Amino acid sequence: MSVRSKFRHLQRYREIAVAFVRNGFGFIAKDLGLPETGLLLYGGERQGIRRRGVGERLRMFLEELGPTFVKLGQMASIRPDLIPAGIIAELERLQDHVQPFSYAEAVHIIEDELGSPIGRLFAEFSEEPLASASIGQVYRAKLIDGTLVAVKVQRPYIQKIIETDLDILSELARVAEHRLEWARSYRLRDMIDEIARALRSELDYGLEARNAERFAAQSGKLDGIIIPAVYWEYSSKLVLTMDYVEGIKLSDRERLDQDGYDHKKLAERYAKAIFHQVLVDGFFHGDPHPGNVLALPDGNLAFLDFGMVGRLSPDMKKHFATFVIGLRNQSTSTIIRAINGMGFIPDDTDRKALRADVDQMREKYYKVPLSQVKIGESVNELFALAFRHGIRIPSELTLLGKTFLTMEGVVTALDPAFSVFDVAEPFGRKLVIEKLDPRRLARKWVDDIPDYLELLSDVPLSLRSVLNTMRKGRLGLDLAIPELNAVLKKMDQISNRLSLSIVLLSFSIIMVGLIIGSSMGHQSTVLWNIPAIEIGFGIASILFVWLIVAIIRSR
DSSP: OOHHHHHHTHHHHHHHHHHHHHTTOHHHHHHTTOOHHHHTGGGSSOTTGGGSOHHHHHHHHHHHHOHHHHHHHHHHTTOTTTSOHHHHHHHTTOOOOOOOOOHHHHHHHHHHHHSSOHHHHEEEEOSSOSEEOSSEEEEEEEETTSOEEEEEEEOTTHHHHHHHHHHHHHHHHHHHHHHOHHHHHTTHHHHHHHHHHHHHHHTOHHHHHHHHHHHHHHHTTSTTEEOOOBOGGGOOSSEEEEEOOOOEETTOHHHHHHTTOOHHHHHHHHHHHHHIIIIIISEEESOOOGGGEEEOTTSOEEEOOOSSEEEOOHHHHHHHHHHHHHHHTTOHHHHHHHHHHHSBOOTTOOHHHHHHHHHHHHHTTTTOOGGGOOHHHHHHHHHHHHHHTTOBOOHHHHHHHHHHHHHHHHHHHHOTTOOHHHHHHHHHHHHHHHHHOHHHHHHHHHHHHHHHHHHHHHHHHHHHHHHHHHHTTOOOOOOOOTTHHHHHHHHHHHHHHHHHHHHHHHHHHHHHHHHHHHHHHTOOSEETTEEHHHHHHHHHHHHHHHHHHHHHHTO
16 A cells, blocks of 8 residues: 555544554554554543453454444454354354435435436335445335336445455555464455455445346246346446345244245255255355345245355365265265365375364264254364364355355254255265266366367477486476475484494404404403403493394384
8 A cells, every 4th residue: 555545544544543442452553553643542442341252352343443344344254264263253243333324315326327317217216225234225116117126225435435444454464464473374465355355246236236147047947936137227336226026034934924834845945046056056145144035925935135146166066065975974084085175285284183173073963863964064164174274265165154054044943853964965966976977077078178289289399398408417306205304314313223233243243253363372362451352242232232122112
């Protein structure tokens, strides 16, 4: 960040410094070099703040700084591979405390974005919002042709506010990693960058509209799943207009009972939709909580709000399916193979400790009925295990745990006896079968033929380069041998013992020569009044016994 930019954001830096101090993190503010004037405001720490846990104080810190930081905390709560479980639990409690913005401001944004007076765009437009959040709020309206729609309008100036905060956070993360060990260990800059990308995506309602249309195309393969249509002529980057859908939240069991809904059927339809999105399409709803999934009068389900979505590559889908199958079959090797495929296991990882932790995780589910096994909890345990062993899980997987935890909470509320594994297993088996399908393998080989041909075309040039280097005598050899120091130490021990053996043998030969010489000459074995042969025999015996003991101890 430039000096000019930093000066422009000085007031916000001060607010952040004050929030650090008030919530018991003043030492961090000083370590980061935040403005000293901010540290003196508002009388210092809140009373009794030190008696609260770190996670709770962090949540209070984020809520105090407003919508951007609340959103960042909510997104960070889906990163159990980077953040300890205790802090995750507090971040999941973050709430948006924002006042609705005025109807006049909403009208100004709509008219400015869509280029027409609101009276020409809509036959009716409610002055009271249906819902209000940190980024925008939703209104009920009616088009000129009578179609009921929901209009989402972005909060005034929120993009500028968020960009300012993201600039500051990026700079603070850079300084933190330079000065603080814990920031480097948590890879703070990478985490801020990932969360910033996700937050910027939520600010683009055009992207959300494209996500909705993609879900609509996917849902055509499923029975009973409805995605509201997008009205592009009434939408822009700051305004999104979609079909208005009225239904019952899946968490409202009382209303579902009153209207005669089949809870088990709703749970099965909802779970199948999520698993199809994850394991078949690789494009899934990132926040399928009950407020975003409604039961319609005909028993169908409608998904809403597509600002947060997750993506899985074909390979990642297979690795996740392998993990589910390994958990189902109680196979440590299968689970480790899945972990290895889903993330990067560093060379210095203790494989024995990793296997022991996986065994412990697997044994937790030993002989437990499948109806009691929670895939979401299992995925989060997997991420926590990865965190302990320094394994970085790709960002495309990080939303998965939250999605499954949300899904299982919804289906458990609908039908406590419902087994998510019964729905998941057929999808997993299908992926494994597809992986071994000869037609798929043949298609993959055909797709890879251009790469192989390009590689073959490079071989002559590469070979010529190597030969030229060899002719000039400049061929270097770089060997990397794990535990090289231990190997060299063991070789030193072996060579030392071999040398000792040779010395002992030479000494023995000299002793034998002295004995034979003294016998043939009928002379005494005492040299200069010293019993040389007796002493030599004693020394040789001691060395021999020591050598045998050393060899036995070293195995």
